[in-house]
Amino acid sequence: MVLIHICLPSEPIAAVTASLQMGGVLSSIDTSPPKHVLEIWVILLVILATVVVMTTLLAGPAMALILYRVQTSPGRQQNC
Numbered sequence: 001m002v003l004i005h006i007c008l009p010s011e012p013i014a015a016v017t018a019s020l021q022m023g024g025v026l027s028s029i030d031t032s033p034p035k036h037v038l039e040i041w042v043i044l045l046v047i048l049a050t051v052v053v054m055t056t057l058l059a060g061p062a063m064a065l066i067l068y069r070v071q072t073s074p075g076r077q078q079n080c
Helices: 013-021 040-071
Strands: none
């Protein structure tokens, strides 16, 4: 059960805090570590896929240009 205590101007803040600590909301807060939204392996898989995609996007055009220049270079003429 969650108790909501409204602090009126006539009540001092210390009294409200003391009443919450003695058995109110603050004593029933769960202090367990947070659960992950996704499993660890899914997070690692997403990071790995991102690295692979970004590397491909960065290196792909450069490799295509290098292969094109090697194919069309004057030193590589095929006589057929």
